[in-house]
Amino acid sequence: MRDVAIVAFAQSNCQRDAGAQNEVELIMPVLTEVFKQTGIKSAQDVDFTCSGSCDYQQGAAFAFVAGVDALGAVPPIKESHVEMDAAWALYEAWLKIQMGHAESALLYGFGKSSPGELPIVLSQQLDPYYLAPLWVDTIAFAAMQARTMLDSGEITEADMAEVVARSRNNALANPHAQLKGDQTAADLLKEATYVSPLRLHDCCPISDGACAMIICTIEKAEEWGKPYAIIKGIDHRIETHHIGSRDLSRSVSTEIAGEAVGVKNGKVDVAELYAPFSHQEIILKKALGLGDDTVINPSGGVLAGNVMMASGLSRIGEVAMRIIRGEITRGVAHATSGPCLQQNLVTVLEAK
Amino acid sequence: MSSSAEILSQAFTLGYTYTRSTGPIVGQFLTSLRARKMVGIKASDGKVLMPPVEFDPVSAAALSEFVDVADCGVVKTWCWVKQPRKAHPSDKPFAWAMILLDGADTPMLHWIDAGDEAAMSTGMRVKVRWAEETKGLMSDINGFVPEAAALLGELKPAASDEQITGMEAPIYLTYNFTAGKATARYLQSMKKGKLVGQRCPNCRNVYIPPRGSCAACGVPTEEEVTLGNKATVESFTIVYIPIPGNPIKPPYVIANLVLDGANLSFLHLLSECKNEDVRIGMRVEALWKPEEEWGYAMENIQYFKPIDEPDVPVDQIGKLIDEGR
Numbered sequence: 103m104r105d106v107a108i109v110a111f112a113q114s115n116c117q118r119d120a121g122a123q124n125e126v127e128l129i130m131p132v133l134t135e136v137f138k139q140t141g142i143k144s145a146q147d148v149d150f151t152c153s154g155s156c157d158y159q160q161g162a163a164f165a166f167v168a169g170v171d172a173l174g175a176v177p178p179i180k181e182s183h184v185e186m187d188a189a190w191a192l193y194e195a196w197l198k199i200q201m202g203h204a205e206s207a208l209l210y211g212f213g214k215s216s217p218g219e220l221p222i223v224l225s226q227q228l229d230p231y232y233l234a235p236l237w238v239d240t241i242a243f244a245a246m247q248a249r250t251m252l253d254s255g256e257i258t259e260a261d262m263a264e265v266v267a268r269s270r271n272n273a274l275a276n277p278h279a280q281l282k283g284d285q286t287a288a289d290l291l292k293e294a295t296y297v298s299p300l301r302l303h304d305c306c307p308i309s310d311g312a313c314a315m316i317i318c319t320i321e322k323a324e325e326w327g328k329p330y331a332i333i334k335g336i337d338h339r340i341e342t343h344h345i346g347s348r349d350l351s352r353s354v355s356t357e358i359a360g361e362a363v364g365v366k367n368g369k370v371d372v373a374e375l376y377a378p379f380s381h382q383e384i385i386l387k388k389a390l391g392l393g394d395d396t397v398i399n400p401s402g403g404v405l406a407g408n409v410m411m412a413s414g415l416s417r418i419g420e421v422a423m424r425i426i427r428g429e430i431t432r433g434v435a436h437a438t439s440g441p442c443l444q445q446n447l448v449t450v451l452e453a454k
Numbered sequence: 455m456s457s458s459a460e461i462l463s464q465a466f467t468l469g470y471t472y473t474r475s476t477g478p479i480v481g482q483f484l485t486s487l488r489a490r491k492m493v494g495i496k497a498s499d500g501k502v503l504m505p506p507v508e509f510d511p512v513s514a515a516a517l518s519e520f521v522d523v524a525d526c527g528v529v530k531t532w533c534w535v536k537q538p539r540k541a542h543p544s545d546k547p548f549a550w551a552m553i554l555l556d557g558a559d560t561p562m563l564h565w566i567d568a569g570d571e572a573a574m575s576t577g578m579r580v581k582v583r584w585a586e587e588t589k590g591l592m593s594d595i596n597g598f599v600p601e602a603a604a605l606l607g608e609l610k611p612a613a614s615d616e617q618i619t620g621m622e623a624p625i626y627l628t629y630n631f632t633a634g635k636a637t638a639r640y641l642q643s644m645k646k647g648k649l650v651g652q653r654c655p656n657c658r659n660v661y662i663p664p665r666g667s668c669a670a671c672g673v674p675t676e677e678e679v680t681l682g683n684k685a686t687v688e689s690f691t692i693v694y695i696p697i698p699g700n701p702i703k704p705p706y707v708i709a710n711l712v713l714d715g716a717n718l719s720f721l722h723l724l725s726e727c728k729n730e731d732v733r734i735g736m737r738v739e740a741l742w743k744p745e746e747e748w749g750y751a752m753e754n755i756q757y758f759k760p761i762d763e764p765d766v767p768v769d770q771i772g773k774l775i776d777e778g779r
Contacts, residue, residue, distance in 0.1 A: 122461040124634025126667045130674055144672045161468050161629035171665050174672020217629040222541050226625055230472075231480045232505050235592050235623060237541035238563060242550040245533030253531065253576050298534040298571060342511035346504060346552060346560035350531075 106199050107323035107330035108426075108451070110139035111419030113313035116280040116407025119216040120310035125155070125165050128212050129172040132314040136208070140316045141326060145173040148316065149204035151181045152195050154188030154211040155411045158223050169212060180204070187211060187376075188313065189414030189437030189447050195317060196336055206318035211412035214310045220410070228441065229343055241305055243441040244379040245297045247350040252299055256351060257384055259299065263287035265380040266303045266405055273402025280307050280407035306378040306408035313412045315419055320454075331425035331451045335363030338447035340440070350442050353382075356389035359448040360434075368452075370396040371430035374417035376438045378404055385443065386436060396434075400424075414438065418449050425453045462633040462641055462750055470625040476618055479508045482520060485618045488590040490609070492582070493520045494558045501559035524556035526581035526601055531561075534571040544597065549574050553598060567597040584609055590618040636666030636675070641750040643680075647742060651716055653677040659717040663752075683740040685711040685758060686766045688719045692729050707732050711758060712772045719772070722752070726759035735765035 112135035120128060137143060145151050151173060155166045162168070166183050175181065184190045188211025195207035215223075221239035228234045251257045267287045273279035296302040323330040339355035339362075341348055348354075360366075373396050377383035383405075387398060399405075401420045404413050414437025421433035430453075437447040476484060479495065483506050486493045495506030498513040502521045510517055532551035538544055543565050551574075552561035567583065568574050579601040587610050588594040599605070633641060636652060640663045643650035651662030652675035659668065660679050668675055690709035707729055710719035724732055726741075738758040748754045 122632055122635045122638050124632075124637065124666065126665055127634050127636070130667060133672070158627070161466070161627060161631065168665070171667050171669040172672060174668070174670060176670035217631055218627060219539065219541075222539055223627055225541070226627070230474055230623060231476065231484075231621065232592060233563060234625070236543055236563070236565065237539070238550055238565075239539075242533050242535065246531040246550060246552055249533060249576065250531045295534070295536075297536070300533070344503065344507050344511050344560070346562055347511045 103200060103335070105320050106196055106317050106333040107320050108315060108317050108333065108418070108422040109323050109326060109328045109330045110136040110316040111313070111423050112136050112139070113278055113412070113416050113419060114311040114409075115278045116307070116309035116311050116409055118280060118308065118310070120214055123214075123310075125160075125162075125169040125212055125214065126172045128214065128310070128312040129169055129210055129314070132312050133172055133208070133210065136314045136316050140328060142316075145175065145179050145208050146177075148206040148208045148318075149180065150195055150198050150207040151179055152183065152191040152207060152209055154184045154186050154191040154209075154415065155213060156185055158218075158226065159220070159410060160214040160217045187411050187414035187437050187439055189418060189449075190338065190439075192315065192317065192415055192418060193336055193338060193447060196333065199317070199319060205322045206316065208314065208316055209415060210312060210314040211409070211415045212312035213409045213411040215308050215410055216310050220308050233345075240378075240441050241297050241300065243345070244305070244382070245300045247442045248304070248379065248381040249299050250350050251381055251384075254351060257381055259291060260287055261384060262304055262380040263290040265377075265383045266290055269399055269402045269405040272400050273406035276401045276406065278407065279402045280309050282402065282406060300379065303405075304380040306404045307406075309407045309409045311407075311409035311412060313409070313416045313419060315415060315422075329426045330454065331422040332454055333449060334452050335450045336447065337362040338445065340445040343444070345441065348442070351385070353385050353389040353443045353446060356386055356436065356443065356446040356448060359446055360390040363448050363450045365390050365392075365434050365448065365450060368432050370432060370434050372397045372400055372421055372424055372433040373436070374399055374401060374403065374420045374433070375436045376404055376414050376417050378408060378438070380405060382443055390434060390436070390448065392434070414447065418451070421449075421451050425451055428453075462638045463630050465628065465630050467626050467628045472623045472625065473620050474623045475620050477508060479506050479517065481618045482506070484590040484621060487592075487594045488588045488612045488618065489615065490525070490584050490588060490594070490612075492523045492525050492555060494523045494555075495519065496521055497559075502557060503560050504555055504558035504562045521557065523558045525584075526579065527553050527555035527558070529566070529574070529576055529578050529580060530554050531576060532566065532574055534574060543593065547571070548597070551580070551598070553580060564592075564595055565597045567599050573600065583607075586610055588612050591621060634666055636664040639678070640664055644752065644754050645748050645750050647745065647748060647754065649681045649683070649713060649740075651679050651681055651713075653679050660715055661718050662713055662716045663720060679715065681713045681715045683742075684761065685713045685738050685740070686771050687724070687732065687734055687736040687738060688712050688771050689734060690724065690732050692732075705729055709738075709758070711738065717772050720752075722755060723757035724759070725757040731760075733765070735768060735771065737761050737763035737765065
């Protein structure tokens with residue numbers, strides 16, 4: 103596998119409601135920013151463009167096509183889309199580069215969840231015969247997953263609150279974060295339950311926003327003369343949709359993906375983990391074999407702001423930018439999709 | 455449509471009125487459910503999966519051996535919903551739970567009517583509360599209840615015993631759609647009886663309705679351009695098929711129209727002429743509804759009608775200079 107460079111990354115603020123901003127107006131500022139960082143003018147200057155979004159979130163059919171209006175796709179560009187988090191758009195572009203079909207790629211993800219009732223919208227991503235007709239939502243599944251772990255004694259409610267307190271605290275230094283603060287775990291535990299055993303703060307907020315990234319071959323990055331972080335490995339795995347067959351207290355797919363990309367082959371300075379619910383960070387930390395010498399979610403993670411369909415790519419961007427800024431030399435980024443961490447993508451990033 | 459400062463929004467419901475094919479495995483499960491019986495399926499390793507799936511989650515082998523399981527079992531995990539959402543199966547507080555039915559090896563998802571969170575515990579025994587009428591849907595189980603609860607409802611026999619091969623699975627999702635900034639500006643102008651587009655700072659093309667960007671150049675558009683009521687037919691079609699809910703009687707003409715001074719067409723109705731006289735290059739003009747009927751909508755223009763001006767050559771459509779400005 104050839105190394106691939108991340109040369110630029112930008113993300114919008116996570117906002118509860120982006121109001122009068124359509125998909126183009128959400129995407130355009132982050133595109134402008136990554137073009138500036140790379141020193142290029144438009145999507146015409148890369149070989150491939152791929153985006154991640156889901157039209158169900160805002161209830162606008164073909165919003166992902168409308169989003170192309172932000173690109174300047176005249177003359178026509180090579181363009182693709184995944185109805186997934188843009189971390190998987192990165193995976194598609196990474197494959198293109200591996201195959202020699204492209205030397206550079208623009209990726210972006212956007213989500214406007216505010217127009218709908220997101221947990222109910224997400225219930226419709228589940229099995230259409232057995233689950234979707236009951237309108238069971240992902241918060242409920244996450245809550246049942248948390249109880250499995252609480253019942254077995256693997257975690258305590260205090261452990262979960264610690265994750266939230268640290269996320270909100272880390273988010274104080276993140277200008278894009280939606281939820282930040284210096285509450286202690288003890289403060290948080292005083293709150294009532296929401297969907298028991300979860301408290302509201304155990305759940306990621308609902309956010310609108312976008313992010314964008316530019317990747318390329320190492321040769322292209324050198325030609326552009328820009329600092330970069332290197333993708334040393336990227337892998338994704340999925341577990342069965344038959345949720346009763348899964349062991350919800352582990353993330354087997356994350357374990358396999360982490361093993362495949364060699365997470366343990368060196369010290370992990372920073373890990374950005376896409377854990378939409380507090381207890382899931384504990385599952386992921388264990389699945390990736392991360393020790394206490396790894397700083398987890400210095401950005402605050404998605405508990406501080408979760409732009410569905412962009413947050414996975416943003417985890418990768420967060421780690422890449424720390425490498426580009428010279429703060430760290432090796433990091434891991436994780437993205438997820440589906441109920442109870444059903445599908446997981448793991449990326450190992452290193453400095454040159 | 456409501457307007458607050460710059461934001462225009464409108465509630466709407468998206469309906470996906472799907473009928474799904476079940477296939478033989480799901481179909482058998484739903485057929486049994488309608489007869490108030492629970493069946494699982496034997497996996498490659500001999501375990502009984504509940505509800506049944508077509509393929510083994512581990513070996514991927516096709517599965518076919520159904521196994522009867524009980525309509526009662528044990529709660530493996532659960533959560534408590536204090537404030538049910540409108541779409542939820544219960545309008546009073548309830549539990550979602552993974553329930554391991556006696557005779558099955560994997561728990562299945564359903565809801566429990568326990569009355570109070572204090573009545574719930576992991577490991578408690580529950581039983582199915584069958585719906586009075588069964589239809590071959592997951593809702594044939596009207597939730598589970600604690601095993602000791604008395605069930606009094608009358609159970610009607612199933613209306614049919616035919617094998618189920620499909621199920622109605624309508625989905626309705628409600629949204630509050632918000633117009634983008636550029637669209638909102640455009641609609642606010644429409645409400646005042648003005649057609650206002652945006653000009654690309656790069657290629658100078660003018661777009662109406664504007665989207666806030668030039669799709670060709672990929673740059674934001676800010677400069678607003680007020681356009682007149684005259685336009686040219688770029689293309690058209692004659693619609694002969696009645697469209698449900700559409701008050702306009704066919705046959706009628708829908709045309710791609712390019713306003714003078716604009717470079718991209720939009721769709722609108724063309725009327726006050728014989729359908730067969732409509733042609734590419736034809737000059738037309740907007741007929742606005744009475745001012746008191748104006749809203750935040752393109753329908754403020756009732757239709758476009760022909761005007762007595764020479765046709766525009768095809769290669770010049772969309773390239774006209776708006777002399778009225």
